[in-house]
Amino acid sequence: MILCIGEVLNREQLGRVRSALDSGQFEDGRSTAGWHARLVKNNEQMQVTDEAGQSIRTEVENALTGHPVFQMAVRPAKMTSILFSRYRDGMTYGNHVDDPVMGRGPGRLRTDISFTLFLDDPDSYDGGELVTDTTAGEQSYKMPAGSVVIYPSSTLHRVEPVSRGQRRVAIGWIQSTIRDPAQREVLFDLDTARRQLFEREGKSTEFDLLTKSLANLQRFWAEI
Template identity: 55%
Template sequence: MLLTIADVLPQAELEEIRAMLAAMRFEDGRASAGWSAKLVKDNEQAREGAALSLLRERVTKAILENEVFSLAVRPKALTPLIFSRYGQGKHYGTHVDNPIMDGIRTDVSFTLFLADPETYDGGELVIETMAGEEEVKLPAGHLVAYASTTLHRVAPVTRGERLVAVGWAQSYVRDGAKRELLFDLETARRNLFAQSGKTPEFDLLAKTGANLFRMWAEV
């Protein structure tokens, strides 16, 4: 599933986060890449320190509290967020994410866009799917989540600066198709409740969704 989620961060908070990042030191992004990804990675990322730890905690909290993210990803754990910037000419060539990061199995990758799209050209996240390439460039504060198993790249930035937070989630439900089924069931259950309230049909959907999650969850 490739899923975009709007307004994970509100505008006022985005401005504060951008100001915090502007005051931080950045380093070569290849420091966090696997041996083959180092060959195609050309960006910068915020350097470790107390300020970065506080920013990670703040943004991670907003992501985990987002209801759509929670229902679609079923996160068991997240890796520490990486705050990356791409100036003019910077890019990240085709790669697949490492299967294990910081002791966490990477089931779902996600990018939270922090720069307004009109402030830079290029910099699209390009994800390879069975239907072809999907280009993603979202408004600031919006997030895209997608399977960590996919090949993907970041197109070169030709003007301005691309600023993002990226991370990976281990899900309670390893299989992406099963996560999608659970998400669809929960969406249908909530829509039914909005239309008709708590009906026998609602209860049956609730039972089915809960029992499937119980069956598939890895704890």
């Protein structure tokens, strides 16, 4: 399941994030790529060394992990630190698959889900689509600022060259308590249906049964 969620960051939050990025220091993105991804990676990443960088990292992490649809779709066990990437002057990231395991020590995790949170208005730059290559064909994503795309980390994907302006995104990876994407989708659908039922009828008997089934499926499947 590939999911787009709108308005994860509001205008004020986007303003704060962009102004910290405007004055941030960026380095060559190849420093955080695996050996084969390095061959096709050409972007820049912000060095989060000061208070301003830390503060927007926390702000984005809280906005994402606090978002109810993100929680339902992702069911996070662990998440990497947010990275802020920038693409300009023809920068691109060719086809690759993300590393299956990232981080060290207690922060080490299996990457089940990757996400891209768009930070610049799509009209302000040309190119820069995130393209996923699935069995159903290629899908291209260029979302409004503040929206996030989440996709299974098992997906081959790329970022098209940016030929005008700059494309800045917050990216990261998640280990889910539900490892299998198909099982995550079942839980997402059940949870969505249960919430819609609640909106219509309140805490009905049917709502209670759906809630019970949702909880019990998680007892079968959840890794913690």
